[in-house]
Amino acid sequence: MERWLSLRTICHLLSRVFYFLIVGQLAVGFVGANEINAYQLKDKKTIKIGVVRLEDPFFYLDCFGPTMEYLREKHKDWNIQTEEIPIETTASELADKDFDFLISPSGFFEANLREAGLRQIVTRMPEGSENPSESVGATFVVRENTSFQKLEDLKGKRAVSYDNSALAGWLSAAYEIALKGFEPEKFFSTIRPTRYNLPSPLSYLARGSADVAILPTCEYERIIKNGQFMNVGFRVLEPKNSALKCASSTNLYPDVVFSSFPKVKPESAAAITLSLLTMPEELMKSKMN
Numbered sequence: 001m002e003r004w005l006s007l008r009t010i011c012h013l014l015s016r017v018f019y020f021l022i023v024g025q026l027a028v029g030f031v032g033a034n035e036i037n038a039y040q041l042k043d044k045k046t047i048k049i050g051v052v053r054l055e056d057p058f059f060y061l062d063c064f065g066p067t068m069e070y071l072r073e074k075h076k077d078w079n080i081q082t083e084e085i086p087i088e089t090t091a092s093e094l095a096d097k098d099f100d101f102l103i104s105p106s107g108f109f110e111a112n113l114r115e116a117g118l119r120q121i122v123t124r125m126p127e128g129s130e131n132p133s134e135s136v137g138a139t140f141v142v143r144e145n146t147s148f149q150k151l152e153d154l155k156g157k158r159a160v161s162y163d164n165s166a167l168a169g170w171l172s173a174a175y176e177i178a179l180k181g182f183e184p185e186k187f188f189s190t191i192r193p194t195r196y197n198l199p200s201p202l203s204y205l206a207r208g209s210a211d212v213a214i215l216p217t218c219e220y221e222r223i224i225k226n227g228q229f230m231n232v233g234f235r236v237l238e239p240k241n242s243a244l245k246c247a248s249s250t251n252l253y254p255d256v257v258f259s260s261f262p263k264v265k266p267e268s269a270a271a272i273t274l275s276l277l278t279m280p281e282e283l284m285k286s287k288m289n
Contacts, residue, residue: 044078044079045077045078045079045268046078046079046081047075047078047079047080047081047100047268047272048081048082048083048097048098048099049068049080049081049082049083049099049100049101049102049103050082050083050084050085050094050097050099050101050102050103050104051064051082051083051084051085051102051103051104052084052085052089052102052103052104052105052108053084053085053087054087054105054163054166055162055163055165055166055195055196056162056163056166056168056196056216057196059256063124063256067103067276067279067283068080068082070275070279070280070283071272071275074275075275083097083099085097087105087108091111091112091116092115094112095116099261100260100261100263100264101121101258101259101260101261101264101272102118102257102258102259102261103256103257103258104256104257104259105166105167105255105256105257106123106167106253106255106256106257107167107171107253109257109259116261117261117262118260118261119260119261119262119269120257120258120259121258121260121269121273121276122257122258122273122276122277122288122289123135123254123255123256123258123288123289124256124257124258124287124288125255125287125288125289126218126255127218128217128221128244128245128246129244129245129255130243130244130245131243131252132254132255133252133253133254134242134243134244134252134253134254135244135252135253135254135255136167136168136172136216136217136252136254136255137217137244137248137249137250137251137252137253138168138169138170138172138173138176138214138215138217138248138249139214139216139217139219139220139236139237139239139246139247139248139250140154140212140213140214140237140238141201141205141212141213141215141220141234141235141236141237142154142205142211142212142213142234142235142237143206143232143233143234143235144233144234144235145233146211148211148237149237149238150237150238151176151177151180151237151238151249152180154187154188154211154212154237155182155187155188156187156188156189157188157189157211157212158188158189158190158192158209158210158211158212159188159190159192159210159211159212159213160191160192160193160194160201160204160205160209160210160212160214161173161192161193161201161213161214161215162194162196162215162216163193163195163196164191164193166216167253167255168216168217168255169214169215169216170193170214172250172251172252172253173214173249173250175251176249176250176251188212201214201215202220202223202228202229202234205234206232212237217244217246217247217248217252218245220234220236220246221246236249258276258288276288277289
């Protein structure tokens, strides 16, 4: 009995020894792996890219996501970091971020151009665009059987849009309203932003809950092409002549801009520029120019 107990004790002690040896080896392995990863990251050049937060989900799906994936694959020797910032960010707050590059709407780029020292690298060109300086605007869509013929006829009516902070949509529409001599915030009786939730602006229009839907350029054509609202008649109010392949009720402006900060080394800016301009078109539904 004593011999059996001693053997049992010995086996127990051996199992504990083996356990601590294995755990110790695993710990050393994890520490070693972390040290290697830390060394690899330390050895890589860090590139910080800021991106102005947008409500538009298609921007992330069709542009931002594929672009970041492509750049990280193209520049495996870089540690590319991204950070979202609100569109209300000021130039001084932007300077504190220590970014190398910035992805932003053209209006944000223009507002911070001088104070932040931004330099445009490329501009996004959505589908249907042939000129990077005239890529996005807004369309005023109304029911086909209404009497509205011009923008002034919509004064005091109910409007619906996706997002009240987007240049492609409300901001372009607001500027068009201002050009007509009206105050954009007081022009409509109500302005409902859906923030890309359901029901959509055209759904509000179709069921009579709105008098006009303010859409980004080419959005109306995309929806109709997909076969939606086939039994409802719509039309674009006062379409303008432009180089865009779809209707626009407003002037056209540049879309999202990829820009650099003064701190960026010329070789890094050149490498990013070349990569963006040679990015395969099949990776996203737009191109850089």
